[in-house]
């Protein structure tokens with residue numbers, strides 16, 4: 001049984017088929033790269049898995065359970081957490097506050113215990129703060145901990161997005177172009193963290209345009225073109241396939 | 255001597271000064287009925303407290319990113335519930351009063367479950383309509399509400415302890431005053447805890463970025479409904495106290511203007527704070543409104559009222575209200591802290 005499975009999944013916007021009849025199986029612990037020219041349906045695919053859109057046709061399974069049709073918060077609760085292509089933040093909060101809001105869903109204590117400030121809640125809270133500090137250090141956000149989220153530079157906002165996803169304890173992490181607008185060093189820093197997560201058993205699906213990053217981190221690559229899956233396999237092979245090159249060339253000519 | 259100066263700097267004046275002022279202010283307020291039994295002073299304070307509770311409710315709902323334009327409907331619901339239970343059905347006061355907030359909260363829960371799935375502008379429109387619907391029902395359901403004649407609600411019964419009359423609501427306004435203080439204190443305590451706890455932070459998350467919050471596992475509707483219901487309960491109590499204080503409720507008492515007033519009090523006071531902001535806002539605006547209504551230049555009242563609102567909203571942007579004045583004064587004048595300026599994005 002595959003860990004995450006898409007069966008004949010399509011998403012149509014009116015007459016436009018953003019994702020068309022995609023079949024995809026992802027194993028636990030894999031790092032799957034998704035490539036494809038602009039507008040080929042990569043983000044839509046993540047939106048489908050995370051529940052932002054419902055598939056027009058087809059079904060998505062996670063751990064043998066059907067998840068297509070569930071609300072995004074239900075899917076997140078199951079451990080599928082995504083980041084966004086643009087910097088999506090809790091504007092007006094600081095870095096720690098953003099991370100705490102994200103971490104609240106992981107507490108074992110409930111809202112009443114928090115309201116009454118019981119011992120169990122305080123213990124839980126202490127653990128969460130510990131986790132926040134750990135992640136803030138891991139993602140090099142330590143100097144910015146008390147800065148407002150929207151005041152960070154672009155690269156650090158991307159880092160904060162990843163940190164907020166990580167604190168939600170993902171089983172499957174969906175990253176939508178995590179390294180856009182980053183220089184080589186920063187991108188490699190992110191690659192390191194992705195590898196670290198993978199070692200901890202987290203399944204990662206990432207959309208990536210940067211070939212260096214992709215070849216470095218992905219264990220498998222899927223290529224989309226006009227919503228269709230046109231290639232699926234080992235990174236080096238997929239990137240040399242005729243169809244993939246043509247798909248990319250096609251867009252460059254346009 | 256040098257040691258003395260060193261320690262003096264360790265005292266956190268920024269926090270101690272407002273805390274002392276607030277503490278003294280509370281003691282002073284609690285002692286007011288000892289110094290004066292003046293009907294005008296006391297009833298002004300009682301009304302201010304009632305509106306403060308309603309404004310807290312609005313702020314709580316706003317904390318989840320939802321803009322309610324019908325908070326006065328819940329005052330009407332609480333007021334009518336209590337008046338109907340006591341005057342029309344002959345039930346004792348205290349149980350009726352306790353039920354009134356629950357009735358209002360139940361309606362909020364039901365309405366919330368229907369409209370808060372979508373939220374946003376739909377919620378504002380529906381709450382706006384709710385105010386009118388409640389008014390129409392109060393007007394039309396004559397057997398229960400006596401229509402436009404309204405219901406005469408009696409004062410709470412005297413509290414008798416060991417054969418000795420301890421509190422008499424008909425003797426003076428002081429008992430009402432302390433009743434109001436209790437309501438404000440309980441509401442304030444509950445709202446303060448909500449703000450400090452996970453609930454309040456989650457509320458903020460749903461408001462600051464609903465899409466992100468949802469993808470982090472927060473069920474938006476659940477938290478919006480919780481906030482709206484809690485606000486409904488306490489706003490209902492405010493309405494019930496209002497009704498038993500004025501001893502009458504008619505369909506005309508709570509309408510759109512009252513909802514707008516609640517909203518303005520909350521915003522002018524400062525929506526960043528669930529308790530302090532609404533209290534400051536209602537103290538300022540209720541009293542300003544009362545003062546202006548005594549001027550007899552027509553039009554001037556609304557003009558001045560509007561001006562104050564515009565000035566506050568213009569000079570204290572981004573959800574900061576009068577409660578934030580101290581902090582701004584401290585940071586800019588005393589401490590001379592630079593305002594934080596965000597970096598330009600790199601690309």
Ligand SMILES: Nc1ncnc2c1ncn2[C@@H]1O[C@H](COP(=O)(O)OP(=O)(O)OP(=O)(O)O)[C@@H](O)[C@H]1O
Pocket residue numbers: 013016018036037038039040041042043044045085
């Ligand atoms: N909500 C929507 N309504 C209508 N069309 C949409 C919507 N979302 C996406 N599309 C269209 O679906 C197609 C796929 O979009 P998608 O965002 O998935 O592309 P992408 O592969 O992520 O591209 P990029 O590399 O630019 O991020 C595009 O043609 C886009 O215009």
Ligand SMILES: [Mg+2]
Pocket residue numbers: 042043044085
């Ligand atoms: Mg995209």
